[in-house]
Amino acid sequence: MNILDKIVIDKRKEVNLKKELIPIKAYEQLPYFGMKTRSLSEKLRASQTGVIAEFKRKSPSKSIINDTALVEDVAIGYENAGVCGMSILTDEIYFGGSMDDLMIARENCELPLLRKEFIIDEYQIIEAKAIGADAILLIAAILTKAEIKQFSELAKSLNLDVLLEVHNEDELHKSIMPSLDMLGINNRNLKTFEVSLDISKQLSALIPNDFVKVSESGISSVNAIKELQPYGYKGFLIGENFMKTDNPGASAAQFIKDLAGL
Numbered sequence: 001m002n003i004l005d006k007i008v009i010d011k012r013k014e015v016n017l018k019k020e021l022i023p024i025k026a027y028e029q030l031p032y033f034g035m036k037t038r039s040l041s042e043k044l045r046a047s048q049t050g051v052i053a054e055f056k057r058k059s060p061s062k063s064i065i066n067d068t069a070l071v072e073d074v075a076i077g078y079e080n081a082g083v084c085g086m087s088i089l090t091d092e093i094y095f096g097g098s099m100d101d102l103m104i105a106r107e108n109c110e111l112p113l114l115r116k117e118f119i120i121d122e123y124q125i126i127e128a129k130a131i132g133a134d135a136i137l138l139i140a141a142i143l144t145k146a147e148i149k150q151f152s153e154l155a156k157s158l159n160l161d162v163l164l165e166v167h168n169e170d171e172l173h174k175s176i177m178p179s180l181d182m183l184g185i186n187n188r189n190l191k192t193f194e195v196s197l198d199i200s201k202q203l204s205a206l207i208p209n210d211f212v213k214v215s216e217s218g219i220s221s222v223n224a225i226k227e228l229q230p231y232g233y234k235g236f237l238i239g240e241n242f243m244k245t246d247n248p249g250a251s252a253a254q255f256i257k258d259l260a261g262l
């Protein structure tokens with residue numbers, strides 16, 4: 001069994017347990033539920049740099065990346081750096097994240113926040129809205145076409161932006177639908193952890209222009225972004241390159257200065 005299958009099995013157990021403990025109605029009472037969201041896709045369309053900076057403590061491919069940075073400091077640092085949005089892992093077991101991380105980031109910045117999670121149930125989308133997320137990630141590799149439609153339409157009904165992530169052509173063809181805002185190409189194979197920016201280059205022409213194109217993972221230099229921009233990418237999801245430093249916000253600020261040629 002590959003790591004992605006394992007993550008999904010554990011996620012299903014986690015969501016089923018949560019459903020018993022916290023009825024979804026409870027989330028609908030939380031303050032953020034009715035609040036206006038910030039559009040990550042619109043910020044990317046308008047941006048010349050398009051950096052979505054991630055808060056990630058660890059991953060299955062890299063055990064620990066950063067287990068000392070405080071999410072509130074990183075959120076403030078990323079906002080001061082001028083990123084377009086912040087991605088926050090809320091999976092605990094494999095990525096060391098939590099929903100608390102997203103709530104704390106929400107209290108400390110006005111950036112559009114992307115809940116980075118293995119979404120397999122509508123429950124997690126309601127949660128995302130209730131804790132202050134502005135966007136959710138849907139991963140084509142673990143969802144059927146029908147689920148992508150169901151989940152993205154629910155997200156849109158809650159004014160959440162949707163980033164749909166694919167890693168190959170089959171996943172892309174399964175996913176194209178009007179209820180998506182951004183189409184992400186994950187340069188990392190979530191089963192083998194192999195990373196190649198060529199994935200973004202190979203698949204870019206297949207992404208309809210209706211969507212904001214986002215390249216994700218393995219981006220560690222300004223040159224990589226300058227290589228991808230001619231392929232139509234407007235968003236660049238970067239985690240480890242910033243999180244591996246002792247000041248992710250400062251690292252992002254320098255990166256954006258270099259990218260903008262300042």
Ligand SMILES: O=P(O)(O)OC[C@@H](O)[C@@H](O)c1c[nH]c2ccccc12
Pocket residue numbers: 054056116117139165186216217218219237238239240241
């Ligand atoms: O740390 P990197 O190589 O810059 O990658 C960031 C982000 O793209 C990556 O964390 C990611 C993209 N899609 C995912 C899905 C699940 C977990 C993690 C991810």
